Amino acid sequence: MENFVFQNKTKIIFGAAAENQVGAEVAAFAKKALLHFGGGSVKKSGLYDRVAGSLKKAGVEFVELGGAQPNPRLSLVREGIELCRKNGIKFILAVGGGSAIDSAKAMAVGVPYGGDVWDFYSGKAVPAEALDVATVLTIPAAGSESSPSSVITNADGDLKRGLTCELLRPVFSILNPELTFTLPAYQTACGAADIMAHIMERYFTTTKCADFTDRLCEAALKTIIHNAPVCVKEPKNYDARAEVMWAGCVAHNDLLGTGRNQDWASHQIEHEISGIYDVAHGAGLAVVFPAWMKRVFRSNVNRFVQFASRVWNIEIDFHNQEKTALAGIAALENFFASIGLPTRLKDMDIGEDRLEEMADKCTGRGGAATIGGFTPLNRGDILEILKIAR
């Protein structure tokens, strides 16, 4: 096991009707907040009214900013930063999925910073302070509700870049599975793929002693495999929605990554895809991950056999371990397809004309750098993966 430091301060308030506690929870931190959310669904569902009512009841004044969209935009982040500064706001409440939360996190580090917030995402600067962020989660997927990460898209260059920093962990997050009842089947499936990807990025490691975290990863994967199809078929199944919501949160708070190196190549490759084509991140991952696996599994067949056996209950072919490894990859791909996800770029109407550009961006323009902790991948390898994914 590798040395590590782990601390997750986010207070999770989980359960039916939990959003009604939001006012009291915010009031413990601030008397004024920015209320940030996405499109109309939060208003249509009545969630906005309940949150606004709870804030008012607790005496919390708020300024609102809607409009967060999937692959959240830098332009809106800048707008939010100005709004906070103008109104002297020190607390941001994000109501929505990963987009609203990631956007709120970017604002939180941007407000006290003298330069441009993109500096943090381009790697030019490291945040020294941040406003407090809290969340009311409506989409189990990004895990941003208790993670130290945020991903923002800069339309200038179709760049989607991430920032990881302990300051970004929300102070509290409210998780009510009922709020996910209205999620369409496709978005539910995309969320499941995103959650599974967060686990698999950690599962595929070169660290040899990682028994406990391996088993935690397998537990989380099996929970999603078992419950996500139920959510797709029975959108109002509280229990299945609850399992996915809680597993999705734990999947990305980095407990499952403690003491091990991690991969993250598939996420980086997918960021180039959704940065250009604006597809759902989870859908992109459902396409990229199996392709990545097909390209890299020979670098550690045993690990893929473990994945096939423990996660998918595939009987090991002791005469042909590679066959077992491939059966595990096929099981993953079939699972994604079974819940209505694309498994090829063409399923998302993405052609082959910009594959080279994506491989370039992924490895820092010149193409000299490598990505991935499990198997270092250069520009050529990434292009190969994108071609497998065609």
Next chain:
Amino acid sequence: MENFVFQNKTKIIFGAAAENQVGAEVAAFAKKALLHFGGGSVKKSGLYDRVAGSLKKAGVEFVELGGAQPNPRLSLVREGIELCRKNGIKFILAVGGGSAIDSAKAMAVGVPYGGDVWDFYSGKAVPAEALDVATVLTIPAAGSESSPSSVITNADGDLKRGLTCELLRPVFSILNPELTFTLPAYQTACGAADIMAHIMERYFTTTKCADFTDRLCEAALKTIIHNAPVCVKEPKNYDARAEVMWAGCVAHNDLLGTGRNQDWASHQIEHEISGIYDVAHGAGLAVVFPAWMKRVFRSNVNRFVQFASRVWNIEIDFHNQEKTALAGIAALENFFASIGLPTRLKDMDIGEDRLEEMADKCTGRGGAATIGGFTPLNRGDILEILKIAR
């Protein structure tokens, strides 16, 4: 899944030589500390010198109090409280196992309290504030290094009582698996039993939807089953020690208990045993837990079949589920015996003369109350379990 709130603020600093960071970590909170530890092993091993050196280097002044012993005593807690008050100390660093840590936690709530600290353990009062506590862990067992719990023994009446309160979570805990290399085989095994008991108290639930946490519990149990015997046989196996240490910490921070009711009858019964006989808590649990299982398994055979199948890989006998359930219980008992633990009271030289007294104490003198969330047990049931354990 049941509604829940979960927050674990403890910062875990895990890895080889991690104790050398202790001075810097304490200095972030206080310039003066009480250094609390157990017997001579901390000094003999050189750990005391490294911790003291690190504190001095960081400019942290300290007053020391040794003498914490297994089933830590109220008398020493009172001594520590006086010492802190006299020296104006606001921070306690516990170096040792659960006993030193639980003792430090009791001092932490006792110092700012006007009344007698036992009030918190007897249920007469609830702590409103506490000093900060941090730990350098040397025994993976109690899980106190990131739990909100403390258990103290009051020699006046041989009473062993617990307190659970979020204020008791350590601000940081240093976990270096190397510090456990010198743990004797028996103590290592006792620790493993304690860890498994913490998981099983949560695993045996009446909550029907608990898929994710079930799987997390199974992951943690399998980690201990796989690695504890290695630690017993190869005390300096870093990897196995690391797995047990990390799993033992997560086992009791209550992540594994989120969203479900829990049992805790076996712990309460064991507290009466070690409160009187001063046996190792883990050894007492190895005796009580299988006896508890034999008494209660018929109230939910399916859950015990799941335990047998998923944790112990026992093939399910679909013609006789009770047989499968019993095979799981036998597997647990055999496992405890295989790592050198007692599985009967007589193995610990405990006779039958005080069984009634223990059953009385467990159910509040009069014997009218019941304990246990999985199956409520009255005085008669507890006596039956103690008799099964003879």
